[in-house]
Amino acid sequence: MKKYETPLLDELEKGPFPSFVKEIKKAAAKNIMANDELGQVEYSYKTNRVYWKHGGIVGVLGYGGGIIGRYSMLPEMFPEVKFFHTVRVNQPSGWFYTTEVLRELMDICDKYGSGICNFHGSTGDIIFLGTTTENLEPIFAELTSHEKPRHLRFDLGGSGSALRTPSACNGPARCEWANYDTLEACHQITHEFQDEIHRPAFNYKFKFKFAGCACDCVASIARADCSVIGTWKGPILIDQDAVKWHEKKGMDIDREIVRMCPTECISYDGKELKIDNDECNRCMHCITRLHKALKPSGERGATICIGNKAPIVIGTIISHVIIPFMKLEPPFTEFKELARKMWDWWDEHSKPRERIGEVIEFQGMRSFLEAIGVEPIPQMIKEPRRDPFIFFKDEDIARVKEVEEEEKRTGKIIF
């Protein structure tokens, strides 16, 4: 195996934080692809630019996604990375593993790939970093086959203009604040939409992320076209003794809690903490800080926000409220129906490479709400429109006229 001098990358083996260079070298010690990857990355460091190129679409039979084709621009210098595709493997909900399955995954990665992975990709997948075109089918077969008794059975994740691999915070598995079963939701929804994941039929990508509460530990609002964020409807229960406990531990309840409550609905007189639950917007600040003392109660569910996307073309969008509250319980029928309705509308109104958030902007929220059968309510917006540029449908005016007729009859104004 060729030995590359890597003076620049060697620098990055030093220092306290774990080193990706050590990882590549560890793999390179026994894998020729990893070795040429090392060489090419060093060459990038030396010359200050990237040497991967666009390439033809590659994949496995019957799927349109899950693989990112990648080719070196310098195949003469680094022949083993002439093909260096990634395989996106759909992680289990919440990224929980047993050592058994991990070992099996690693074996496949070593056998067919470069021995390097990303744990995890930014969307959530397990990424096998680098393999050749001809290895794709074998990898796929080893991942999916149920022929032999074994632990591992994985499928590919999404890529291209498809539903992308959904992901979820660890939620009820290890967190006291989950308002719905993020993991189960993520799992069942992923299974429901296998076709949408594997066979790109959308006009652009679409992402789901499931967070159990407003902490949004899976960054759903900033990274998913559909962000499902747990919330509740009842009052916050208060254990006054525990409040004292926090105070004793050094918390300045007035500064840290009362004054930081965005709705100014908490008061504390040194004895009793009170919350005006009607005015609380459930931001979770007090609950997370007084975590031994406060907890939500009552009906549980999720707020569904739509539309996030990265900056290109029209600038970053973050998801916005579409369904203020939906119960989210297996089999998640309402949610699945919503997804289908959204996609139908999106499909009908979009051009290629337009994400759903963009299309909502282009068409206006009304068209979208009408398509999914949701009435407008003020919870959907931070504030109403400011310019007097107002569209009406004839039926809107008709409704106004009806109300006005009734007002004339009754002499009472209807607001």
Place this chain on the structure above:
Amino acid sequence: MKKYETPLLDELEKGPFPSFVKEIKKAAAKNIMANDELGQVEYSYKTNRVYWKHGGIVGVLGYGGGIIGRYSMLPEMFPEVKFFHTVRVNQPSGWFYTTEVLRELMDICDKYGSGICNFHGSTGDIIFLGTTTENLEPIFAELTSHEKPRHLRFDLGGSGSALRTPSACNGPARCEWANYDTLEACHQITHEFQDEIHRPAFNYKFKFKFAGCACDCVASIARADCSVIGTWKGPILIDQDAVKWHEKKGMDIDREIVRMCPTECISYDGKELKIDNDECNRCMHCITRLHKALKPSGERGATICIGNKAPIVIGTIISHVIIPFMKLEPPFTEFKELARKMWDWWDEHSKPRERIGEVIEFQGMRSFLEAIGVEPIPQMIKEPRRDPFIFFKDEDIARVKEVEEEEKRTGKIIF
């Protein structure tokens, strides 16, 4: 004179608030134009629509503005308002009058017009509401002639794609908070730019408004392309006894002042009120409420904001900071130069019917700042850009490279 039945308008003579119908009728009693105006307005009330129409441009010789041509759509029904132009008369700074000049103005309005005025138009002018084309020159002559000894000498205001009549709050004439002489500034600047007012040569209208402090009693930031808002640079002086006086009068200093200070820079321990002047943003809240106790000190001047306009075409804009601080003292040379530079840039970069605020958006603030010779500083913005869509000029990159060279030489990072 024809007598119109006005059952609908008669309704509007009732009630406690002064009635415009009474005013029209008062004029109509002796003025046939006012009488037909009454008739036409009643007809509008009856039929629910307006009956004025677009018409040819009218004006006085050598001026392109100051008159709004107006014609009735129903000249058969209301012959005396077949022509019903308005004359915009440039008010004196701060709308101060003597009874003498007012009487003379009223005489002109009666003689040539309908005997109805607007005191004042939304831009600030005295408006003679309704006259005929042939009366325009005589009105103009009576307003401007200096032939006879008399008090009145007025000129027309602006209209069309011109500088519009500037206006100012009463400022130093009757207010303790004026940071510059709004009235003098308004006066001198109006006189400086007589040509720009009377002979429309811009691509669209342009408005100045002068407010003496952040209270903005002339709504400059929301109603002028160039909003000149007084401010200061020194600390807020505190008269602690007067603070007590306010407290005794019933003010809750903590709730009403301390907690309402947007920068949280006021504290009050029941004895002494303290202000951290470095963190104060000079919002004027505390000063206006503790008006006997607090006052600004130090250098005085104004913040100059640019760009306001009404919603059409691209949506409302309110003026934004361009010059955080400018001394504003007679003869206002710096300000006048700024105005000329702005207009040159605007002229060069705009199409007809594009206000300066729109053009700043189309071109980006940089082009404008460079043209007027102002360096960018953070005071101009609420927050920096959010999308990674960044323009550079070669010189910008060159400057970065220079700094980086220096850093290499000295080993010290320059932030």
Place this chain on the structure above:
Amino acid sequence: MGFYGDRKLTAEEAKKLRETDIGPPYFRDFLPPVIKKNYGQWKEHDILSAGLMVHTAESGDKIWTIRVATPRLIATDTVREACDIADKYCDGHLRWTSRNNIEFLVSDEKKVEPIQKELKERGFLMGGIGYRISNVVHTQGWVHCHGAATDASGLVKSMMDELAEYFTTKELPNKLRLAVACCPNMCGAVHCSDIAVVAIHTTVPIIDHDKLGKICEIPTSIASCPTKAISPYPEKKSVKIKDEKCMYCGNCFTVCPAFDPFDTERDGCAIVIGGKVNCLRTNTKFARLVVPFISNRPPRWPKVVAIIKHIIELYAKHARKHERVGEWVDRIGWERFFKLSGITFTYQCIDDFTFMRDTFRNASTFKW
């Protein structure tokens, strides 16, 4: 009357007499002596009642201001009446405010009571100072403008009759600024008012193709449309409007009279709230749409008036001292405002113009 008495100048005379570019008269010539003397030296002011305040100079001199409402549209004789009063009590000095009120400027304390008495007797309405409703900024309406989708003066009169006690006596948490614009050109600059009415059309303009070809330029007509609803119609040497894209702003009409957006049944008023101009405490705020459409019901627009009054009463009851309407609503949240007010939330409240993105709620944190 005039310098030449009743006689109208002839064109010939006018030509000889006229002068250009003289600009407005010098305001200092019109200032009362006490103001001239204490110009820029005012120390403080006290609001003595809704219609009366006194400013005290560093020198100890004082000037009393008595403020009275006007309908803005005013007959010459009414101005003369004000002049008579000002002659009697103010040595001939008076001013108008930026909101169309008259201010009588009294230098002699002894005249303060008498002038108020006389104003009252003559039926002038004193008020508007302090934490109250002042006069309504508004525009021409059916009285004079070709573009008006409603009348302005009548609306103002109807509103203020109902709200008069907030002008003359009752206090509110802070000043409350009302405005009316009679079309989306918004000469009333209502966009930063606490509560405002903006008149709107709700039908797609009808185009007179013959007229258009004759009197308007096609590119200008096309460019006038904010939503790009207008496109060429070469067959007719005119343009056409794509109905779904038109939001009836009337700008095509402003630019070219061949467009007719008027509709006696479907012109009406929208109500926007929560704007503010100044930057005290919080920055300038835009007013936001709460009621998208109310049919014109002259002479009294009862529904418009009722809704405005309702909102003001809510504000009076719920806002904290010094909070403007927009500051109050921002604190409690728009969802809470709609609940409190019972006003129906409609699709129209959801922005669908350029800045919609920043008006959508990007958070699960709202009130039920």
Place this chain on the structure above:
Amino acid sequence: MGFYGDRKLTAEEAKKLRETDIGPPYFRDFLPPVIKKNYGQWKEHDILSAGLMVHTAESGDKIWTIRVATPRLIATDTVREACDIADKYCDGHLRWTSRNNIEFLVSDEKKVEPIQKELKERGFLMGGIGYRISNVVHTQGWVHCHGAATDASGLVKSMMDELAEYFTTKELPNKLRLAVACCPNMCGAVHCSDIAVVAIHTTVPIIDHDKLGKICEIPTSIASCPTKAISPYPEKKSVKIKDEKCMYCGNCFTVCPAFDPFDTERDGCAIVIGGKVNCLRTNTKFARLVVPFISNRPPRWPKVVAIIKHIIELYAKHARKHERVGEWVDRIGWERFFKLSGITFTYQCIDDFTFMRDTFRNASTFKW
């Protein structure tokens, strides 16, 4: 290795064995027994140290979590090493976090100390829990993506070496989330991070006209440009770019490889700060540009690192407890941030894309 040992499957075999649409495995099969038992019944948690927390269920059961950093890019053998440890102390159970850390899930209190000891000995870095810097969300960079304007892994390593003690020990006012995106596509979704690096180009792409005609569609190429800088170039059956309109986003390249935006001298990094994802206290915030361009200086990007560290130290010193970076800066104002930090304010910080209007300051109220 694999189910078929070392032997690679043939195409034929693969075809027989493969199955489609099976979806991911059921996560419940991978959960530790104590989690299965107490699923959804957790009561509270305690953060015991930077790398250790314990969750207690209503039942009284507990699970300890030990978190360790990874470089995300990881060799199979390192995963195996983690497996060895998990076998020894966690009954074979472990998980990854949403920020690329490994979490060892210990059910037996007695094993909590020993696993930490062993992790330390093996050189794993424990930390990232609580008010600290956790791992850096980042993307492929030169390691794998064709579009990268800088490397991501190397930048992360350089940053975190310098900031490691904020991962392992030191506390900050609140969590601090870092991210790196290697091009404006922003796969790292840096737009809502406390502090992030986004790699950018600063030259207008060069177009290979022959290639473009052959492999790309002209309308798609034109549509790809956010600023409409691309227009047809019929003479060459290609397109051209209007230089002044191009802001180097590289989207034309994403859509069509005939555009080449790369420039070894002029690719580099921008720094954005003040974003946050969650809605605690304040809504989700966008990160904002503070440093527009720093030349790539591999292997350590010293200037990028120094500026980030400088900002973090300012934050540590000035922010109130529980304030995120953006909440702190919003409270003090961006003008104050630039003054405090000494960072040069440039034209580039002033927005000139769609939403500029709402970023301009509409008030005379700012700090000197």
